């Protein structure tokens with residue numbers, strides 16, 4: 001796809017490749033508001049989840065089972081937000097959606113890297129008062 005962002009990554013963008021399988025490429029996301037965020041991009045230009053072959057789903061499951069523990073162990077992630085929105089592709093006059101997932105690790109505790117502290121101020125944790133009432137945030 002000539003106008004697809006992910007089929008035409010620049011050498012600069014390719015420098016953020018962390019892992020490549022036959023079905024998926026895992027990149028460190030450009031937006032690190034949630035430290036350790038990754039983008040898991042289909043290695044083939046599929047335009048919707050319904051186009052993914054079963055082998056890609058199986059491989060995605062393997063990647064999830066490797067990525068989440070790695071982010072828990074290395075950065076202390078408490079949970080993860082996985083999303084597959086692809087909205088930006090439709091902002092183009094000629095949309096070229098390419099299946100990808102954004103993975104946002106979420107943190108209960110601050111993370112310090114190279115002396116810089118990152119805090120996850122919007123993690124949806126149950127407060128002790130909510131917990132006592134059996135209620136929580138959505």
Ligand SMILES: [Zn+2]
Pocket residue numbers: 001004005006007044045046097098
């Ligand atoms: Zn593409």
